[in-house]
Amino acid sequence: MPVAVSSLLFRTLPLAVAVAALTACAGAAAPKPAPSPQLNTLYGQLDQASKGYETALQQARAGDAPASEQSLNTALDQMKDISLHCGSTPGCDPQRVFSVYDRLLRLKDGSFFAGDDNDVLGEQQPEGGADGKTGAASLPEAQRSVTLLRGQKLSELIAMNGPVKAALEMWLTQWRPNLMDAYVNYQFMRYRMWPEYQKADLPEALLFGIMAKESGGKVHAVSRSGAAGPLQFMYATGMRFGLSNDDGFDTRFDPAASARANAEYMDEQLKIFNNNLEMTLAAYNGGEGRMRRMVGDDPSVSFYDPKIYNQLSQETREYVPAVLAAAWLFLHPESYNLRFPKVDGAPGNIVLKRSASLTELTVCLGSAGGMNDGWFRTLRNLNPRLDPQAAQPAGVRLEVPKPLEKAYAARCVDGPWPILANDLHTAIVPVVTPSMAAAATPRSAPSPTRTRSYTVRRGDTLVSIARKVDCADVEDIARSNGLKHHHLKVGQTLKLPVCR
Incomplete structure (x- = not known):
């Protein structure tokens, strides 16, 4: 195994050894107050979750994959509850909790750190699935990313x-x-x-x-x-x-x-x-x-x-x-605690029955298929060579997601929507030259924005500074201070917005 990132990997020891090491470190430190009953209860639950990890390992080694998966999911659910209460429990060590959580996640991903544990779970499928599909289509959803x-x-x-x-x-x-x-x-x-x-x-x-x-x-x-x-x-x-x-x-x-x-x-x-x-x-x-x-x-x-x-x-x-x-x-x-939307990304195509641009198709398709933000970005991504404003003649084939094939036939061939889309697309907008605009627009003083000064200290990043400002993100701060490539210098003075 390559050693390029060996210093960064979690070369975790069996849990008993890790706990013993923590105990030894604690013994060498100054005396601490006795842990509260709440903390003892929480750490007891943490030990249970850790045992769930060991149980899942044993079941995997025995070839009982369903039982191993169930034990692992149960332990992960316990860890979510423990993590929720750790912050409000005096004396709880978040890193101790996270180390167990991380260990469980890596087991779920098919990653082990001890000899013959390798590839017990998450083994790669042979090329071609049971249904004869090959390539990306043959990879089960749960295993596609464990390459x-x-x-x-x-x-x-x-x-x-x-x-x-x-x-x-x-x-x-x-x-x-x-x-x-x-x-x-x-x-x-x-x-x-x-x-x-x-x-x-x-x-x-x-x-x-x-x-x-x-x-x-x-x-x-x-x-x-x-x-x-x-x-x-x-x-x-x-x-x-x-x-x-x-x-x-x-x-x-x-x-x-x-x-x-x-x-x-x-x-x-x-x-x-x-x-x-x-x-x-x-x-x-x-x-x-x-x-x-x-x-x-x-x-x-x-x-x-x-x-x-x-x-x-x-x-x-x-x-x-x-x-x-x-x-x-x-x-x-x-x-x-993140849920990605379900997306049917199956490829499809349509042959235009009437002349239309990508922008017109976006209007007539509307929110078909539950796409509340519309289909403009997707149509552009799948047809990158086309100017989205240029009308494509009838007979042109376009790549679209498979679910849009029926939506196109229902909404964009006949009826009011393609007519509306074309009317909006061909609207004439008066042309105003810059000199005409400057003469017609009265100059007004820019609206004042409240800011405060912040001096960059060693170790600061735009990310850490942005966390101190609830009403601006990294790009806002970079733009308002003219920062190229987010580069900061110690001692530099930044303008930060004052949140209201």
Whole structure:
């Protein structure tokens, strides 16, 4: 097994040994007050959950997978209740609780840390399912994301350290709408993107994590630095991996092509960085040349080693744990009180019966299939070569989710909705030149916004500063202070909004 991230992995010992170690540490410290009855009760429940882990292991070894799964789910339910009460119980050690919780999650993901325990659960299906399907369609929902990464399950490579925990909180709070949008967008593009990752034997959760952080699944996203597409390739890097101009279309915007290029990039960099996933992600964000110079002749060095971490930009320090946290939530949403929407992403197509643009189709489809936000983003993602405002002639074939085939026939061929959509689309808007607008618009003083000054201290990040301000997020603060790439300097003065 590669050792690139060995210092970060939870090389957990059997629970009895871990508890003994904790007890020994406590004995060496200064005397503490006796634990309260409430704390003793809570820790007793924690021990029960830990025993559930051992029971699940034994049942798995005995080949009784259903019983093992039931024991594990029962223990996880106990842990959720324990976690709920830990914060209100004096003396409760959250890290002690979390270590057991993390251990249970990793068991659920098919990840073990002791010799012959490997691959007892979550084994990979042989290529092709029982129904004869191959590729992404053959993977059961529960196992599709447990793909091995160079012989290691993804769960073994995600260390639940401070930065990853902080990123989990951000995805579950301020970034939550972005996470949900990314999930929906990905499900409709999955049939185009996931097979490219599967061919490279890379975890689907990793693909989702990168896409969620880079673009949120918006195929036509372009950054201020010129990175483009769902996986945000810079032009030169894209060219190196076959993303070029195809008859006027930038193939960085093609979901399948960008996923293929990203898989090739990850494969190349994983080999260079000794299968160190964090270093590879850092190279993707901050540039492989710079990361190679930092690493030098020691490819096993940890991403969090001060000689590496302290040289990284703030953006890269936050990017790597953010990708890993999104990947982890993709694997275990229910364990973080998160419920992704059910999405029928089966591919389909329609042949236009009458001329229409993607914007007109969006209007006539409305909220078909329960899509309250409308279908504009999905139609654009699945037909990236088309100008959404340009009318496509009758007979053109468009890619759409399978459920929209019937909705199109019912709503967009005849009746009032296509007429309404065309009337709105062809509306004439008066053209006003900038000089005319400037002459006609009276100048008014900008409305005052209350702000306060904040001096950046060592260890501050935009994420940690944003947590102190309930009425602004990271992007608001970066934009109002003109921060490029979220870069901060110790002693720098920032303007923060005053919450009302």
